[in-house]
Amino acid sequence: MIDALIIFVGAxxxxxxxxxxxxxxxxxxxxxxLHVASPKLAAALILCCSVTAQAxxxxxxxxxxxxxxxWPMLAAGVLGIPIGTWLLAHADxxxxxxxxxxxxxxxxSVMLAIxxxxxxxxxxxxxxxAVGFVGGVLGGLxxxxxxxxxxxxxxRGWGKEEKRAIFQAYxxxxxxxxxxxxxxxxxxxxxxxxxxxxxxxGTLSGAFLGVRVYRRVSDNRFHDxxxxxxxxxxxxxxxxFVFA
Numbered sequence: 233m234i235d236a237l238i239i240f241v242g243a244x245x246x247x248x249x250x251x252x253x254x255x256x257x258x259x260x261x262x263x264x265x266l267h268v269a270s271p272k273l274a275a276a277l278i279l280c281c282s283v284t285a286q287a288x289x290x291x292x293x294x295x296x297x298x299x300x301x302x303w304p305m306l307a308a309g310v311l312g313i314p315i316g317t318w319l320l321a322h323a324d325x326x327x328x329x330x331x332x333x334x335x336x337x338x339x340x341s342v343m344l345a346i347x348x349x350x351x352x353x354x355x356x357x358x359x360x361x362a363v364g365f366v367g368g369v370l371g372g373l374x375x376x377x378x379x380x381x382x383x384x385x386x387x388r389g390w391g392k393e394e395k396r397a398i399f400q401a402y403x404x405x406x407x408x409x410x411x412x413x414x415x416x417x418x419x420x421x422x423x424x425x426x427x428x429x430x431x432x433x434g435t436l437s438g439a440f441l442g443v444r445v446y447r448r449v450s451d452n453r454f455h456d457x458x459x460x461x462x463x464x465x466x467x468x469x470x471x472x473f474v475f476a
Contacts, residue, residue: 235268236430243281243434250285251442253458254293254400255378257282257435259465263472269427275320276424279411281431285439286404292443296397304357305364305381305398309406312365316372317413326473332370332379333469339383340463344456360384368406372413377406379465382458392451395458 246261258278265274363384371377381402385395414420449457 238264238268239277239427239430240434243431244438246278246281247285247435247438247440248442248445249438249461250282251289251439251444252446253382253442253461254289254396255382255403256461256465257285258376259379259461259468263468272320272419273421273424273427276414276419276421277427277431279407279414280420280424280428281435282407283404283411284432284435286400286407288436288439289443290400290404292447293393293397293400296393297401298394298397299401301360302398302401304361305367305402306405308361308365309368309371309377309402310409312368312370313372313406313410313413316369317410317417319369319373320419321417330470330473332376333466335466336379336383336462337466337470340459340466343386344459344463364402367402371406371410377410378403379462382462386455386458392449392454396446396454 242261242264245264246257249256249260261281262274262278265277269277363380367377367379367381370379378399381399385399390398411420446454
């Protein structure tokens with residue numbers, strides 16, 4: 233009973249953050265679900281719930297997606313997913329989570345502290361593709377495809393709808409491809425299916441509420457909310473190492 237409640241709560245919070253920010257199911261729910269599920273089981277469940285949340289919220293931002301801008305990220309990200317899946321099976325993903333957690337926590341804390349929006353114009357599409365590739369690797373490894381792309385979108389200085397459209401379109405594509413790879417690799421088992429049925433109501437209700445909140449926030453407030461989500465995500469990834 234307690235395990236089922238933990239799965240539901242993680243799914244609801246993950247769905248809410250995804251509906252609000254366009255990403256964050258994995259970053260929010262992973263730390264909660266790891267208390268009752270193994271890393272591989274939690275990673276597979278993350279992908280199932282992430283795809284569900286993205287499918288529910290993507291129509292609200294579809295009109296703002298610029299496919300000409302995002303295709304280098306998508307193409308490179310798809311290439312990175314099999315590498316991440318291989319790492320999940322052959323390497324310790326904890327060190328990757330620690331590194332990503334430190335990057336997210338440092339970046340978001342500095343950006344919130346200086347209250348400024350430095351922008352980066354260099355690199356063009358090759359730089360976008362490089363970020364997309366690393367995001368794909370992280371997506372295959374632990375369902376964390378949206379984290380670095382969100383940081384990149386923030387550094388690019390894109391506005392609320394533009395930023396949300398880019399990293400949600402990217403995240404949806406990466407998570408869907410990663411889910412297919414997980415199924416083909418045998419990571420999505422009957423046990424994952426049972427947990428998904430427990431998580432589904434929380435994911436749907438959380439994403440529904442998150443989209444409603446998103447529609448009410450201004451561009452500046454959305455910028456701050458994204459940074460807060462990134463800070464929380466970074467802290468949740470670093471926390472187990474600090475208090476191990």
